Amino acid sequence: MELTRDVQMDLHRRMVRIRLFEEAAGRLAEAAKLPGFLHLYVGEEAVAAGVCTALNDDDHITSTHRGHGHLVAKGGDFNRMMAELMGKATGYCKGKGGSMHISDLSLGMLGANGIVGAGTPIAVGAAFADKYRKRGQVAVAFFGDGATNIGAFHEAANMACALHLPIVFACENNEYGEFTRRDRTMAITDIVDRAVGYGMPGVIVDGMDVVAVHEATLGAVARARAGGGPSLIEAKTYRFYNHHGVQNLGLKYRTDDEVAVWKQRDPIFSFEERLIDVGTATAADIEQVWSALGDDIAAAIAFAEDSPLPEPDQLLVDVYTTHTNHTNHTDHTSMTARGAS
Amino acid sequence: MRGTVGVIANPIAGKDIRRLVTAAGHTSDSSKIDIVKRCVIAALQSGADRVLLAPDPHNLATRATAGLGGRTAVIDSVVHGSRDDTVAAASRMWKEDVGALIVLGGDGTCRDVALGWPDAPLIAISTGTNNVYPRFVDATSAGAAAGFVASGAIDIATAGRRSKRIATTISTADGIVDDLALVDLALIEATFVGTRAVLDPAAVRVVVASCASPASTGLSSIAGRVHPVDRWSPGGVLVRLAAGGRRIRVPLAPGSFTTVEIAEVLPLADGQRVEIEGPGVLAFDGERDRRIGPEVRVTARVEATGPLIIDVEAVLLMAAADDLFAEREGDDAQ
Structure with missing residues (x-):
């Protein structure tokens, strides 16, 4: 399917939004203006942008500890995101969640997650609800290669396939779990080899190519919406910074040469070259995108810095719920395995 | 080196988007490792002095030859996880005077081999998506045919045909x-x-x-x-x-x-x-x-300047006619 100019520019804009937000967050962390850990998504932008551009606004996603990019790609508000990272009351979680719990339910973004793999069963729950209520929505679970060694992923994949749910498992395989190479923790190289074991198709895409990711996601989402069940997309990608933070920690878990090779395939710059080459955009058009979004980032930083910290009496607010679910569904016959009753 | 069989296995063949939007099948790494292993064992049982394997980022070659003895070797070169690995490996196989080359992949993989070694003596085993050029051939038979050809026991001029x-x-x-x-x-x-x-x-x-x-x-x-x-x-x-x-x-x-x-x-x-x-x-x-x-x-x-395709069944029929399957001293040790 040929991509329209609007879609091409949308893919680019979402990647630039992520890059600018993450680079700004990194600089703020270096200046000790952000409390807590910071896991930057720089280098992996093509995955979140390519996937989320193929989704509807009311489709659900679950995220990871490296979750800013997913929320930005789903349309997250810079002001509320930056305020949350600074622990301010105007943030997405009123300043009490921080980087690894950032979420926006109105955008279908069900949350970043500090526990590796823990987002996958949440996405299965969303997909279950989507199917049960016949809403025609799709859920996407973002997770890393390391998460596929976690029990939660296997239970989620098994249940999703057993119930034939409308879900896409989007694996960001960046080759490292924190500071450990993938081949030190698993005997296989391709995560897709695991998909077959659960009874779903799995495909590999170049995670540095936003068009490739987008094309694959269109296929997976169309399949899910049509009742075809789950699938797994493995995007081969790379994070340009360390597991957390910005500074080079002097760790030897990967070489400078390896990082340099991947940076030569920068997903944004390589896409920009193609946009110019095919006549979709001029260099001036692209510069305008960076400039306008850069202004938005500056405004978001100012907004966050000017925002108040949460009051002490807010400590336990939103921690416990008083809501009781009185919904009493007695007809469960429509929700049998594979939708067959 | 006379008597050398080459093996190139494309690790990412059979795993692209067509698994998602068509009924194409998935070929896992473990399946490819088993295919390579069968090829290597059969080649060594059928006259090959050595099997030279292309390196790959999935370590298919290394894992397939683990425990198979000293007559196998994986080319010592850097791989990048791209098509260029296959092109470079094919070129290296030509320089190493490989007598028969087994390739695991689809049409695209075979093309990459031809870019590196245009007239390679080839047995292509389907592990890809569109498999017009490679054939669905048993890996053990493919390895045996490659061994007989590489060793010179079967003349490739009688068992091979120039492809286009x-x-x-x-x-x-x-x-x-x-x-x-x-x-x-x-x-x-x-x-x-x-x-x-x-x-x-x-x-x-x-x-x-x-x-x-x-x-x-x-x-x-x-x-x-x-x-x-x-x-x-x-x-x-x-x-x-x-x-x-x-x-x-x-x-x-x-x-x-x-x-x-x-x-x-x-x-x-x-x-x-x-x-x-x-x-x-x-x-x-x-x-x-x-x-x-x-x-x-x-x-x-x-x-008609493509690789020289080795007819596996023809080679094995000639081998049978020439009594090449007779047990020889040392066979059990292989």
């Missing part, structure tokens, strides 16, 4: 680039290479096929349904597609049928030159490869 290729020249303002396809070269109306797969029938503009069979899947099947060309006969066929043409149902991908509209069928003699005009994306052996602008001039010709 589509020699392609791409002229741009920056210079001239030579390229090749083994099965089909196509012009796709597209802007990006993306996932590389050709899935939109309406975007296919031109197909040049060296072999076109109604029993095939993929772009060459379009030509195969209106003007079949045997893989061993000289020449090929060019098909142009346009709205309003003859409507034909084709399997553009495994288990995925669609309608294409054929506006022109042009039989091609051996070496006959044809021109393809951009803009669009050139697809070689079923994979979108590079975008060409309207100023780029592409010429293609089908010629």
Whole structure:
């Protein structure tokens, strides 16, 4: 399917939004203006942008500890995101969640997650609800290669396939779990080899190519919406910074040469070259995108810095719920395995 | 080195988007490791002195040969996880004087091998998506045939046939680039290479096929349904597609049928030159490869200068006739 100019520019804009937000967050962390850990998504932008551009606004996603990019790609508000990272009351979680719990339910973004793999069963729950209520929505679970060694992923994949749910498992395989190479923790190289074991198709895409990711996601989402069940997309990608933070920690878990090779395939710059080459955009058009979004980032930083910290009496607010679910569904016959009753 | 069998296994063959949008099958690493292992054991049992394997980022070769003894070796070179690994490995196999080369992959993988070693003595085993060029052949038999040929026990001149290729020249303002396809070269109306797969029938503009069979899947099947060309006969066929043409149902991908509209069928003699005009994306052996602008001039010709295909069954029949399966001293130690 040929991509329209609007879609091409949308893919680019979402990647630039992520890059600018993450680079700004990194600089703020270096200046000790952000409390807590910071896991930057720089280098992996093509995955979140390519996937989320193929989704509807009311489709659900679950995220990871490296979750800013997913929320930005789903349309997250810079002001509320930056305020949350600074622990301010105007943030997405009123300043009490921080980087690894950032979420926006109105955008279908069900949350970043500090526990590796823990987002996958949440996405299965969303997909279950989507199917049960016949809403025609799709859920996407973002997770890393390391998460596929976690029990939660296997239970989620098994249940999703057993119930034939409308879900896409989007694996960001960046080759490292924190500071450990993938081949030190698993005997296989391709995560897709695991998909077959659960009874779903799995495909590999170049995670540095936003068009490739987008094309694959269109296929997976169309399949899910049509009742075809789950699938797994493995995007081969790379994070340009360390597991957390910005500074080079002097760790030897990967070489400078390896990082340099991947940076030569920068997903944004390589896409920009193609946009110019095919006549979709001029260099001036692209510069305008960076400039306008850069202004938005500056405004978001100012907004966050000017925002108040949460009051002490807010400590336990939103921690416990008083809501009781009185919904009493007695007809469960429509929700049998594979939708067959 | 005389008596050397080469093995190249493409680790990512059989894992692309077509598993998602068509009925293409998945070929796991473990399956490929088992295939390589069967090839290696059979080659060493059938006269090969050595099996040389291409390195790969999945360590398929290393894992397949673990415990098989000292007559196997994995080429010591850096791999990048790209098509270039296959091209480089094929070139290295030629320099190492490999007598028979086994390749695991699909049409695209075989093309990469031909780029590195244009007239390689080849046994191609299907582990890809579109498998027109490779054959569905038992790995143990393939390894045995490769062993007999590499050792010289069976003369490749009697058991091999020269395949065709589509020699392609791409002229741009920056210079001239030579390229090749083994099965089909196509012009796709597209802007990006993306996932590389050709899935939109309406975007296919031109197909040049060296072999076109109604029993095939993929772009060459379009030509195969209106003007079949045997893989061993000289020449090929060019098909142009346009709205309003003859409507034909084709399997553009495994288990995925669609309608294409054929506006022109042009039989091609051996070496006959044809021109393809951009803009669009050139697809070689079923994979979108590079975008060409309207100023780029592409010429293609089908010629019998491709790899030398080893007929596995023919080799083994000759081996039986020559009593090459008789037990020899030391067989149990292999």
